[in-house]
Amino acid sequence: MLRMSTLFLRTLRDDPADAEVASHRLLVRAGYIRRAAPGGFSWLPLGWLVYRNVERVVREEMDAAGFQEVHFPALLPREPYEATGRWTEYGDNLFRLQDRKGADFLLAPTHEEMFTLLVKDICGSYKDLPLSIYQIQTKYRDEARPRAGLLRGREFVMKDSYSFDLDDAGLQASYDAHRAAYISLFDRLGLPYVIVSAMSGAMGGSASEEFLAPMDVGEDTFIRCTSCDYAANVEAVVTPVPPAISFDAQREAIVHHTPGTPTIATLVEWVNSDTELRHPERDWTAADTLKNVVVKLRHPDGTIEPLAIGLPGDREVDMKRLEAQVAPAEPEPFDEDDFAKHPSLVKGYIGPGALGSDNASGIRYLVDPRVVDGTAWITGADKRDHHVIDLVAGRDFTPDGTIEAAEIRDGDVCPVCASPVEIARGIEIGHIFQLGRKYAEALDLTVQDEHGKPATPTMGSYGVGVTRALAAIAEAGHDDLGLVWPREIAPADVHIVVAGKLDGPQFPAGERLAADLEAAGLRVLLDDRYGPSPGVKFKDAELIGIPTIAIVGRGVADETAPTIEVKDRRTGEREDIALDAVVAHLVATCRS
RNA sequence: CGGGGUGUAGCGCAGCUUGGUUAGCGCGCCUGCUUUGGGAGCAGGAGGCCGGGAGUUCGAAUCUCCCCACCCCGACCA
Known part of the structure; x- marks a missing residue:
C-alpha cells in the first residue's frame, strides 16, 4: 500500500518554468519524474x-x-558498428567514448x-x-x-x-x-x-x-x-498520377521575351495579362509553371552527382522527402561554383531544354509525378529573360524519370480513393x-x-x-486538473482521500477500506495525511491521476447509513456508495 | 549548428534600465496554537557562491567579455 504520509513525493502547485508540453509539465508537477541531466530524467516512486x-x-x-x-x-565496442559502417554513418548523434587504454566505445x-x-x-x-x-x-x-x-x-x-x-x-x-x-x-x-x-x-x-x-x-x-x-x-506519401493528355489539343510551344518576371507570381501575372497568351478557358496559375531546381547528390562513396528536379511552380521541394528518395545519397545545395561548371544552366531560367541525360547539361532530370505526357507548362527557356509557354511533356521534352520530392499540402489527393488528405x-x-x-x-x-x-x-x-x-499516454490522457492514467498503467487502482477530523470516523474507515481493497487484490494509494486540508488532498488526487478516487469524508460520519464517495477521475462523475458495499463496488469498477 | 528568450531559496517570480544598507515577495518547508469537503488562519523560524569564470570599479545580482545550462523557432532526427 502506498501512503501519502510517507511517500517519497513532492507535488508542485505551479508549473515548472522549463516544461512546455503537458506530459513534461504534469509528470514533474505530480512528482513522477525530475530532470537530472540534459535530456535525462530521474524517476520517483510513482513514476x-x-x-x-x-x-x-x-x-x-x-x-x-x-x-x-x-x-x-x-556500452558497446566500436568494432561491430565499424563493420556495418554505422560508427561513421550515425554521425554526431552517436555517443562515443574511450576506455582508459584509448579504445573506442559507444553508448548504443x-x-x-x-x-x-x-x-x-x-x-x-x-x-x-x-x-x-x-x-x-x-x-x-x-x-x-x-x-x-x-x-x-x-x-x-x-x-x-x-x-x-x-x-x-x-x-x-x-x-x-x-x-x-x-x-x-x-x-x-x-x-x-x-x-x-x-x-x-x-x-x-x-x-x-x-x-x-x-x-x-x-x-x-x-x-x-x-x-x-x-x-x-x-x-512516403505517393502522388497520384493523373491520366496522360492527348497532344492533339495542345498548342505549339513558343519562346517569349519575359523581362521583369523574376518570380513565379510575376511570371503568371505577365502571361495572364497578355491577351494572346491567355488560355481561352481559364487563367494560367502557378501550378502551370514548371520550376526546375538543381541540387547535388553526395553519394556514400564520395562522388558528387548533379540532379535536376522539375515540379509545379506552386510547390517547393520538400527536403525531407527528397532525402528519403535519394538515400543513402545526401542532397546538397547547388552553389555558384557549380553553376560555373555548367554553363548551359541559366540561373532563374533553367528549362527542360537543357536538362536530362540527352541534353546540353547532361544532368539527370527527374520530374514530379504530376508532369505526365501531354501536360503543357510555362517554364524557363534556358536564356536570360526568356520563358517558353506551352511546352508539352512527352512531346517537347522527355525527363529521365519521376521523383516524389514536392511538398505535400492539406487537401492534396489521396492516392487510394482520390479524396482530400489532411x-x-x-x-x-x-x-x-x-x-x-x-x-x-x-x-x-x-x-x-x-x-x-x-x-x-x-x-x-x-x-x-x-x-x-x-509520455504519449500522459499527453493523450490529461485535463486541466492533472494526469488521467489508463488503469492498466496507473500507479494504483484507487486513490483513497481521507477528509475528516483526527478523532472522527474517517481515518479508521480509510485505513479499513485500504486494507480491504488490498485484500481484494486492488492497488491502493491512501492519503492518510492530516496536515493538509481536504482541498489540498483533492487537488493532489486529481493531479496524480489515479483512475478511481474514493473519498472517505462526511459520508462515513452518518451513523445510520454511512457512505463513501466514489469518483471517476476521467469523467468527474461521483456516486455515494454504502460503506458495506463499497469494496465490492470498487472491485467491480476496477476489474471492468 | 543558426535565430530569439531566460538563468536570483525546493517551486513560481520581483529587483538589473540609472552599481551603493542586512537581496525581496508568494507558495512550499520547520516550531507552536487554531482549523479539516476544494490548494486554511495567526505567531515565530530555517533556507541564497543572485548559473560559472574573468574583468571594470572604492564598491557588482545590477556594467563588459567569455563559458555553461534551460526554453522556443529552424536545421537535425529508426
Whole structure:
C-alpha cells in the first residue's frame, strides 16, 4: 500500500518554468519524474511504478507473440558498428567514448549489430529459424536538442526486436506477427495511434510502417485521408498520377521575351495579362509553371552527382522527402561554383531544354509525378529573360524519370480513393520494418540451409519507445486538473482521500477500506495525511491521476447509513456508495 | 549548428534600465496554537557562491567579455 504520509513525493502547485508540453509539465508537477541531466530524467516512486507498468505490458505482449527476451549491454565496442559502417554513418548523434587504454566505445542508439552477432554465435542451422528476439534497454542518442521532457531525451528506454528468417515469405510473416503484437500492445496501453507507411531510410530495407500517436506536440508530420484509411509519413506519401493528355489539343510551344518576371507570381501575372497568351478557358496559375531546381547528390562513396528536379511552380521541394528518395545519397545545395561548371544552366531560367541525360547539361532530370505526357507548362527557356509557354511533356521534352520530392499540402489527393488528405502531427511510438540482409551480410551471419549450403538470413527490426509511450499516454490522457492514467498503467487502482477530523470516523474507515481493497487484490494509494486540508488532498488526487478516487469524508460520519464517495477521475462523475458495499463496488469498477 | 528568450531559496517570480544598507515577495518547508469537503488562519523560524569564470570599479545580482545550462523557432532526427 502506498501512503501519502510517507511517500517519497513532492507535488508542485505551479508549473515548472522549463516544461512546455503537458506530459513534461504534469509528470514533474505530480512528482513522477525530475530532470537530472540534459535530456535525462530521474524517476520517483510513482513514476517508476507507471514506467514498470508500461514495460510490463510491452513485455507481456512480446512474450505472448512468442518472442524471447534477451539483454545486451548499452556500452558497446566500436568494432561491430565499424563493420556495418554505422560508427561513421550515425554521425554526431552517436555517443562515443574511450576506455582508459584509448579504445573506442559507444553508448548504443540501437542494437542491430549485437543481435546479429549473437544469432551468428548461437545459430548455425536453418532449423534455428525463424527467430524473433527482443530486449528492453536504455538507449542513447546525443540529440542536438533534447526537448519536451520524456518525448525526446538523450537517454530513453526502447524495446527493440529483431526477426531472422530464411526468405522473404518468412520475413513477411515475422513482420506481420510484430505488427499484430504492436496493435494489441498499443490498444492495451490505451494509446490512440495510426499506422502510417514510412520510408525505411538510412536503415536500408523495404517495407516499413510507423505507429504514430496523433497529437499536436508530435514531431512527425503525416498525412491521412479524410475518407478512407490511407495514412502515410510525409516522406512516403505517393502522388497520384493523373491520366496522360492527348497532344492533339495542345498548342505549339513558343519562346517569349519575359523581362521583369523574376518570380513565379510575376511570371503568371505577365502571361495572364497578355491577351494572346491567355488560355481561352481559364487563367494560367502557378501550378502551370514548371520550376526546375538543381541540387547535388553526395553519394556514400564520395562522388558528387548533379540532379535536376522539375515540379509545379506552386510547390517547393520538400527536403525531407527528397532525402528519403535519394538515400543513402545526401542532397546538397547547388552553389555558384557549380553553376560555373555548367554553363548551359541559366540561373532563374533553367528549362527542360537543357536538362536530362540527352541534353546540353547532361544532368539527370527527374520530374514530379504530376508532369505526365501531354501536360503543357510555362517554364524557363534556358536564356536570360526568356520563358517558353506551352511546352508539352512527352512531346517537347522527355525527363529521365519521376521523383516524389514536392511538398505535400492539406487537401492534396489521396492516392487510394482520390479524396482530400489532411496533414497532422504525431509522436512516433513504434516503428516496424523489414531490414533485409544488410546487417547479416556486413557481419557475415549465415546458417546452413537444408542442402548444407550457407544461407544469409533476412532480418526485420521493430521498436517501441517505452518511455516515450509513457509520455504519449500522459499527453493523450490529461485535463486541466492533472494526469488521467489508463488503469492498466496507473500507479494504483484507487486513490483513497481521507477528509475528516483526527478523532472522527474517517481515518479508521480509510485505513479499513485500504486494507480491504488490498485484500481484494486492488492497488491502493491512501492519503492518510492530516496536515493538509481536504482541498489540498483533492487537488493532489486529481493531479496524480489515479483512475478511481474514493473519498472517505462526511459520508462515513452518518451513523445510520454511512457512505463513501466514489469518483471517476476521467469523467468527474461521483456516486455515494454504502460503506458495506463499497469494496465490492470498487472491485467491480476496477476489474471492468 | 543558426535565430530569439531566460538563468536570483525546493517551486513560481520581483529587483538589473540609472552599481551603493542586512537581496525581496508568494507558495512550499520547520516550531507552536487554531482549523479539516476544494490548494486554511495567526505567531515565530530555517533556507541564497543572485548559473560559472574573468574583468571594470572604492564598491557588482545590477556594467563588459567569455563559458555553461534551460526554453522556443529552424536545421537535425529508426
